[in-house]
Amino acid sequence: MTTSLLSAPAATALRDALLTDRERALTRLYRRAFPLVRRYVCGHGGTAQDAQDVFHDALVVLYEQAVGGTLVLTASASTYLVGIARNLWHHELRRRDRLPHEALPAELELQAAEESADTAEPAFAVLDYVERLGEKCRNVLLAFYYFQQPLTQIAAANGYRSVRSATVQKFKCLERLRNSVRRAFTAETIEY
Amino acid sequence: MRPELERLQLIEQQLLNNPAALPAQDWNVRLLIDGELAADAQAQQQLYHGLRVAGRRQLRQELRLIHERLHAGRFAWLRRLWPG
Incomplete structure (x- = not known):
């Protein structure tokens, strides 16, 4: 399947699913993607709690992009979600390297990055x-x-x-x- | 709607780029005529930012509940065997 065929309908379908029954759509994404994120984070210096935190951040990003109409999917939503979570985890690792003694919850970091x-x-x-x-x-x-x-x-x-x-x-x-x-x-x- | 609510609606249309928003020139004229409009629009913008933060907080809470439902149950039998 080509990117152009996949992106618009998949993003629209995800948006519709999130708007129609948010809990159900999020649970489905959670089941599919969280085990992959947990394995990745735990294999790259993080804990199960770190995995949960970055996964929730990634879901917030995905949700906002999907319902805001700015999401472009070039793969499945779960693959995209895992990609966001991996990026967020790399970002968090770099932050911890820079500031090893300052614990900053991922939630606050995401907000700080997005709010002026x-x-x-x-x-x-x-x-x-x-x-x-x-x-x-x-x-x-x-x-x-x-x-x-x-x-x-x-x-x-x-x-x-x-x-x-x-x-x-x-x-x-x-x-x-x-x-x-x-x-x-x-x-x-x-x-x- | 009451005039106060219509004013909120007018500002919202501008701030959220609603299709019913006034053309920029007309909005600028309103800002000149109405001395309180700019401050009201700024205050309303802050409400939207606050609602976004509150929405994120609620979404995270929903995600925590989903996590508990999907993952906490896996070890529930262990906790029943060894409570505390």
Whole structure:
């Protein structure tokens, strides 16, 4: 099979699978690819926990590329996933060589690499307020803005009668989040 | 929708490059007319970054659960024999 034949439909199929039933699609990828990643990491100076950490990082990268429409597959998704994990593990080994006494969780490293200094700090501040939202609001916002589920699916999953109702609810939740953050920042400004 | 929500929608369309986003020139005019629009857009951008961090955190939690389900069970019989 040629690359051009494989790439677009395979990436689209993966995207659809992740959006339709995330748990099932991720479990399938996990079953296929994790044993290979564990064998590789454990054979190259890492522990089982290291293998799990880089594999989760690789899955996050794959998920974001797949649902964001930027994924180009030239091999199976599992092969691609193993490739990302191997690269991440090499990167981590180089980091450990440079800074042998500084333990940095792979999760933070991935975030640090992808967030600029200007946006990382406010993002972590906002995170606290996302955690404090009610469960329904939190689910709606994450489903739309991170997991990139279509509003039709969000409406059905949360019992909204229409896409329009789900859209209004999404903006109400976003407004609630913004107001919480704004109140907190205003209070901080007054305190100092 | 209430005007406040419509404003959030307007900003979102610009920030997320929605097909309904205003042409750059029109958006720039709005920024000139509305003195608070730039600050509101920046604040909203920070919300999206925060939601991305929160989404990643949730995805990692889901992955940990999948890992436990697939791999922890393999040694469950051993733990039953030698608890603790």
